[in-house]
Amino acid sequence: MPLDIVVGAQWGDEGKGRMVDLFAEKASIVARYSGGDNAGHTVTVGEQIFKLHLVPSGLARPHTIGVLGNGVVVNPNTLLKEIKQLEEGGVSVSPDRLKISPAAHLITPAHRALDAAQEAMRGKDSIGTTMRGIGPAYMDKTARHGIRVAEMLDEEAFADRIEAHIKAANRLLTGIYDAEPLDAKVVAAEYLAYARILTPYIADTSRMIGEALQVGEKVLAEGAQGTLLDLDHGTYPYVTSSNPTAPGALIGLGVGPTWVNEVIGVAKAFQTRVGEGGFPTELDGEMATQLRGTGTNPWDEFGTTTGRPRRVGWLDLVLLRYAMRVNGFTHLTLTKMDILSGINPIRLCVGYKRNGVVYPDLPLGTYQMDAYYPVYEDLPGWEEDIQSAQKWEDLPVKCQNYVLRIQDVVGAPVGWISVGPEREQMVRMAELE
Numbered sequence: 001m002p003l004d005i006v007v008g009a010q011w012g013d014e015g016k017g018r019m020v021d022l023f024a025e026k027a028s029i030v031a032r033y034s035g036g037d038n039a040g041h042t043v044t045v046g047e048q049i050f051k052l053h054l055v056p057s058g059l060a061r062p063h064t065i066g067v068l069g070n071g072v073v074v075n076p077n078t079l080l081k082e083i084k085q086l087e088e089g090g091v092s093v094s095p096d097r098l099k100i101s102p103a104a105h106l107i108t109p110a111h112r113a114l115d116a117a118q119e120a121m122r123g124k125d126s127i128g129t130t131m132r133g134i135g136p137a138y139m140d141k142t143a144r145h146g147i148r149v150a151e152m153l154d155e156e157a158f159a160d161r162i163e164a165h166i167k168a169a170n171r172l173l174t175g176i177y178d179a180e181p182l183d184a185k186v187v188a189a190e191y192l193a194y195a196r197i198l199t200p201y202i203a204d205t206s207r208m209i210g211e212a213l214q215v216g217e218k219v220l221a222e223g224a225q226g227t228l229l230d231l232d233h234g235t236y237p238y239v240t241s242s243n244p245t246a247p248g249a250l251i252g253l254g255v256g257p258t259w260v261n262e263v264i265g266v267a268k269a270f271q272t273r274v275g276e277g278g279f280p281t282e283l284d285g286e287m288a289t290q291l292r293g294t295g296t297n298p299w300d301e302f303g304t305t306t307g308r309p310r311r312v313g314w315l316d317l318v319l320l321r322y323a324m325r326v327n328g329f330t331h332l333t334l335t336k337m338d339i340l341s342g343i344n345p346i347r348l349c350v351g352y353k354r355n356g357v358v359y360p361d362l363p364l365g366t367y368q369m370d371a372y373y374p375v376y377e378d379l380p381g382w383e384e385d386i387q388s389a390q391k392w393e394d395l396p397v398k399c400q401n402y403v404l405r406i407q408d409v410v411g412a413p414v415g416w417i418s419v420g421p422e423r424e425q426m427v428r429m430a431e432l433e
């Protein structure tokens with residue numbers, strides 16, 4: 001029972017958390033491999049609702065061990081808050097249930113301040129980041145002066161490192177960005193306190209995962225963000241600073257490709273995006289409100305991390321097929337299918353057009369995507385409420401046709417369809433081994 005990867009097929013917020021929750025049933029380890037507390041998962045355990053950004057959402061299952069892999073950037077403040085939140089809700093997050101890679105990098109207040117300063121400097125070209133310091137933390141990593149989790153093990157040297165890091169960042173903040181400096185000693189003392197709590201959580205997570213795979217246990221790699229936010233494959237520069245795509249799981253956990261069993265691409269039955277950047281099938285007006293919801297329900301389209309209303313649009317099969325190529329999905333999951341009930345017709349983007357020429361795939365990946373116009377295929381919608389559907393035959397034929405058309409264009413079988421917010425509201429056509 002090797003490695004299964006759950007990956008966002010769009011711009012994040014596809015509902016990966018609930019698929020991880022479903023698949024975690026059989027997993028012994030659930031591991032985050034990229035990003036940091038820019039992600040947002042709402043996890044329900046019994047009557048309790050947890051809003052998580054960093055801790056793997058699969059940890060809510062009591063038999064699992066959670067991992068923050070080397071590809072993750074860890075904000076210790078967020079981490080401790082989440083540990084507290086879960087513990088208070090009756091979910092144990094002791095050091096034997098959560099392991100952090102020594103090679104993961106730390107996010108500091110300097111990274112957050114730089115994120116805000118850089119966004120302000122970009123002005124109208126801002127990316128619309130989550131302001132969690134993600135970009136600057138990965139910049140330090142690739143510049144080879146980032147602070148790794150392992151450094152917390154040597155308290156004295158760690159405090160000095162944090163102080164020096166803040167002082168260096170202050171030179172950028174004040175000299176380039178005209179922003180306020182941080183108090184290096186205060187931050188160093190704060191981080192020393194975090195280190196004292198977090199050191200028992202540090203473990204060789206790559207080895208742990210390798211050993212689990214060797215003895216046939218299932219390991220679930222829990223994606224954050226989504227394919228189109230990938231630093232290399234996404235809609236650059238309106239992307240995050242890590243690799244949320246499936247190959248990123250291998251680098252971000254320290255596992256070889258031969259262990260991969262399933263790559264499950266999670267896509268909404270329509271499409272959403274938060275932050276700036278191209279979105280050719282974007283809608284506004286009444287249809288947008290219908291797809292987005294009004295914000296009264298937790299599953300309406302408002303960001304878990306930032307509360308921002310999400311941009312919404314028709315499902316883009318050109319981009320989904322692109323996601324299929326860069327991830328190699330073995331199965332697709334379609335979420336929020338119930339939201340499409342009563343919409344007629346339902347549009348699917350099946351190509352792009354520029355200067356009278358229709359392209360089934362974008363000629364240069366997502367480069368200059370905005371210079372093309374979506375080509376739509378209209379499918380008849382269905383009126384029925386599908387929230388109680390449990391199996392394929394329970395879905396109206398028009399809904400089945402919508403799914404079949406997606407499957408056909410993308411080239412991966414649809415294994416699961418979510419038809420409502422509750423755990424059981426899921427049509428299952430496939431089972432993971």
Ligand code: IMP
Pocket residue numbers: 011012013038039040127128129130131132133134135224225229238239240241274275276
């Ligand atoms: P950053 O990751 O905070 O640097 O933000 C870069 C872009 O990724 C922005 O457009 C964010 O809105 C977007 N983003 C980051 N994390 C998520 C997520 O978990 N869901 C959806 N969008 C995200």
